[in-house]
Amino acid sequence: MNNGEISEDIKKRGLSHAEAERRLSQFGANVVFEKKKVHPFVTFLKKFNNPLLMILMAASAISFVLGERLNAIILIFMVFLSAVLEFVNTYKSEK
Numbered sequence: 001m002n003n004g005e006i007s008e009d010i011k012k013r014g015l016s017h018a019e020a021e022r023r024l025s026q027f028g029a030n031v032v033f034e035k036k037k038v039h040p041f042v043t044f045l046k047k048f049n050n051p052l053l054m055i056l057m058a059a060s061a062i063s064f065v066l067g068e069r070l071n072a073i074i075l076i077f078m079v080f081l082s083a084v085l086e087f088v089n090t091y092k093s094e095k
Contacts, residue, residue, distance in 0.1 A: 040091060047083040047090075 015023070047053075060075035 040087075043090060044083065044087045047086045048079075053079050053082060 048057075056075050056079045060072045060079070063069075063075060064072035
């Protein structure tokens with residue numbers, strides 16, 4: 001098949017003009033709208049709104065109060081590292 005034959009074949013199997021007009025009036029134009037841009041810092045802060053990270057931050061606070069400062073620092077570091085890695089992954093996927 002050459003391009004002309006393919007084009008004619010598609011026209012034969014496609015929607016009629018009346019059906020296309022009906023669908024356009026019923027559903028509207030096939031347009032993709034751009035999402036509002038969110039600042040990367042806001043995206044990063046949203047990563048801390050995670051139940052597991054909240055539990056780790058609470059455990060860190062409890063460890064700090066109980067005098068286990070090294071455990072508290074390690075837990076905070078793990079929370080921060082997790083948020084950074086998740087942010088980088090999200091940021092790259094949005095590009």
